[in-house]
Amino acid sequence: MLTLCVVLFLLLPAPSLGNNCSEHCKACGGPERNQCLQCLPGFMLHDNVCVDIDECGTELAKCPANTYCINTHSSYECRSCDRACVGCMGSGPARCKKCAPGYRSTDLKCLDIDECSEQVLACADINALCLNTEGSFQCHCAPGFTRKGTVCVRNQTPVGEERGLFDDLQDDEVEVLKQMFFGVILCALATLAAKGDMMFTSMFIGAVAAMVGYWLSDKSDRLLDSFLKGR
Structure with missing residues (x-):
């Protein structure tokens, strides 16, 4: 056998x-x-x-935290979860197990929270502007300010920077320039009025009246101020 x-x-x-x-x-x-x-x-x-073999449906797949398994021909792959997720069952913000910080579950999806619109003072510095980012926000100094340490300070005028033409003028000098300007205008109007043009004659008379009124008003203010100080 x-x-x-x-x-x-x-x-x-x-x-x-x-x-x-x-x-x-x-x-x-x-x-x-x-x-x-x-x-x-x-x-x-x-x-x-x-x-x-579908390794993803068995214990054969060994994917690290915050990744999910994709079965492939004869093997499997581990792919990263969406940045909105803490643990997931697949791709996209709708497959999250839990929402990451800076995200909120809305309509079964983990969506970004706009901290700049939801928080009254998202930026502690009143001179900083809030800029929403994916999952968080940033604070940038407003125009005219520069970050110094943890606060935004106003930009200083650089030493030696050229000043404007009229920056150093005193009040009395400005007054003289104004009178000279009005004098030039009156001379021009007087020249045109001398030609017999009624429109320029009217403008000349009006300008003279305005100058006289301004001069009398300024004088009366000075007299009244001197009188009060003298008392």
């Missing part, structure tokens, strides 16, 4: 290896897909057919 079994075993075809097998088979009894005896890594034998 033992001799008969050995003879039958020797008559059976030996399992094929390598190129003679169908795709994904490592060892087979023939070239057909359902004749696999052993599968390549990443596949398992089911009814003599090698099928892909």
Whole structure:
């Protein structure tokens, strides 16, 4: 009996290896897909057919924190969760397990919080402007201010910067310049009025009246001020 079994075993075809097998088979009894005896890594034998193993649905996948598993042909990949998530079940802000700081669950999605519009004083410095960013916000100094340490200070005029033409004029000098200006205007109007033009004559008379009124008003203010100080 033992001799008969050995003879039958020797008559059976030996399992094929390598190129003679169908795709994904490592060892087979023939070239057909359902004749696999052993599968390549990443596949398992089911009814003599090698099928892909879904590592993501088993404990075979070892993905680090804040990533999710994607099954691939004969293997798997670990991809990063959306920045709005702390842990996820897939891509995008709608697959988060929990929202990251700076995000809020809205309509089943983790969406950015606009701190600049929700917080009255998002920036503690009153001279800083709030700029919302993805998941957070930033405080930038307002125009005319520069950051110094933790606060924004007003920009100083550089030493030696050229001053304007009239920056150093005193009040009395400004008054003289105003009188000279009005004098030039009156001379021009007087010249035009001398030609007999009624419009310029009227303008000349009006300008003279305005100058006299201004002079009398200024004199009366000075007299009244001197009188009060004298008392």
